[in-house]
Every structure is written in structure tokens, then in C-alpha cells.
Amino acid sequence: EVQLLESGGGLEQPGxxxxxxxAASGFTFSKYGMSWVRQAPGKGLExxxxxxxxxxxxxxxxxxxGRFTISRDNSKNTLYLQMNSLRAEDTAVYYCARGVVTADxxxxxxxxxxxx
Amino acid sequence: xxxxxxxxxxxxxTLGQPAxxxxxxxxxxVYSDGNTYLTWFQQRPGQSPRRLIxxxxxxxxxxxxxxxxxxxxxxxxxxxxxxxxxxxxxxxxMQGTHWPPATFGQGTKLExx
Numbered sequence: 001e002v003q004l005l006e007s008g009g010g011l012e013q014p015g016x017x018x019x020x021x022x023a024a025s026g027f028t029f030s031k032y033g034m035s036w037v038r039q040a041p042g043k044g045l046e047x048x049x050x051x052x053x054x055x056x057x058x059x060x061x062x063x064x065x066g067r068f069t070i071s072r073d074n075s076k077n078t079l080y081l082q083m084n085s086l087r088a089e090d091t092a093v094y095y096c097a098r099g100v101v102t103a104d105x106x107x108x109x110x111x112x113x114x115x116x
Numbered sequence: 117x118x119x120x121x122x123x124x125x126x127x128x129x130t131l132g133q134p135a136x137x138x139x140x141x142x143x144x145x146v147y148s149d150g151n152t153y154l155t156w157f158q159q160r161p162g163q164s165p166r167r168l169i170x171x172x173x174x175x176x177x178x179x180x181x182x183x184x185x186x187x188x189x190x191x192x193x194x195x196x197x198x199x200x201x202x203x204x205x206x207x208x209x210m211q212g213t214h215w216p217p218a219t220f221g222q223g224t225k226l227e228x229x
């Protein structure tokens with residue numbers, strides 16, 4: 001069974017940093033691209049970032065480009081999202097999903113709140 | 117970026133009756149490989165999104181056959197032949213043809229009358 005488990009969310013001040021993790025199991029992690037999608041409270045879905053299976057190719061939404069960095073450790077079956085220079089508008093539940101844009105499986109999400 | 121526009125945004129339906137959601141893209145979603153990367157997701161209250169349909173009309177494993185997807189080019193539709201109580205939630209379309217970024221529609225909230 002495919003499982004994706006996000007962690008690392010929490011309360012952070014504007015300008016601060018957080019690193020999210022997504023632990024994958026139930027499939028050959030290195031063979032799949034992965035992505036992060038977020039959902040602000042009461043709002044719709046926003047694709048944030050994607051990464052190829054080997055980790056060499058990375059992609060970002062303009063809203064996070066230059067502030068967020070996606071990466072992966074295939075030896076640990078884990079996806080990461082390093083979030084720097086956080087803003088209030090980054091407040092959201094962050095989901096990891098299998099596939100760069102296919103999103104066939106999703107985790108349960110982790111809440112990031114940016115507030116002073 | 118490709119803009120995805122869903123309608124209606126709210127859809128009250130009687131149990132057992134059909135439902136239909138429209139999704140339109142600001143440009144054609146036909147990719148150079150001939151495929152059309154239009155996906156439908158369901159998000160039940162308090163849950164993560166779940167993929168229902170990929171490449172316009174392909175149902176994911178475990179998705180009831182009362183759900184169907186159709187369309188081409190810039191116009192797409194998700195249909196539920198007979199709405200059941202477990203179908204309540206928000207439905208999103210998403211395009212994965214012109215990325216980055218992949219872009220979602222605003223969401224359509226399906227509720228029971």
C-alpha cells in the first residue's frame with residue numbers, strides 16, 4: 001500500500017524557515033517524481049513544487065521560487081521542502097503527492113502557520 | 117499560466133440524481149505526445165484530495181463507475197450518474213500539460229439538497 005507521511009509543520013514567524021519532510025513507503029520511491037501542493041485555510045489547491053525521480057530536475061511555482069527548495073533522499077525514501085523567508089500567505093496545509101503533476105497518491109498533509 | 121475555470125462553484129444535488137461539473141482551460145490541454153493531461157480530484161470534508169480521473173476519462177482504481185470524465189481541447193466535464201451521500205465534498209480539475217506550474221480550478225462544492 002502506498003503511504004506518504006508529511007511532518008515538520010508548525011508555527012513560524014514571518015521571515016523564518018521550516019523544513020517539511022514526506023516519508024514514502026509501499027512503492028519504489030526513486031522511480032517516481034514527487035510534488036508539494038498546498039491549501040490555504042478554506043481555499044483551493046495550489047501546486048508548489050515538483051522534483052524528478054533522480055532529484056536533478058526541480059520545478060517551482062512563481063510564488064515560492066527563490067524562497068523554497070525541494071529535494072529528496074532516495075536512500076531514505078524521503079521528500080523535503082525547505083521553506084525560507086516565510087510570509088503570512090504561505091500559511092497552508094502542505095501535501096506531498098506522488099508524481100510531478102500526476103498526483104495519484106497524497107499524504108494527509110502538515111499545517112504551516114506563519115504569524116507573529 | 118493556464119487558467120482553469122470550473123462551474124458551478126456550488127452544486128446542490130438530490131441523492132440519486134445526476135451531477136455535472138464543467139472545467140474550462142485558457143488554452144488547449146493537448147500535449148505534444150497526443151495526450152491530454154486533465155485530472156479530476158475529490159476532497160471529502162476533512163480529508164486529503166484523492167485522484168478520481170486522469171487523462172480526461174481514465175478512472176483510478178477503486179473509483180466507482182458512476183464517475184466519468186469527458187471532453188477535449190479546452191472543455192471538460194466530470195459527471196456523476198447517481199449522487200450518493202459519500203460523494204459530498206469539493207471537486208477540482210487540474211491541468212498537467214503546460215507546466216510548471218500545474219494549475220487547479222477553483223473547486224466545486226457538491227452538497228446534498
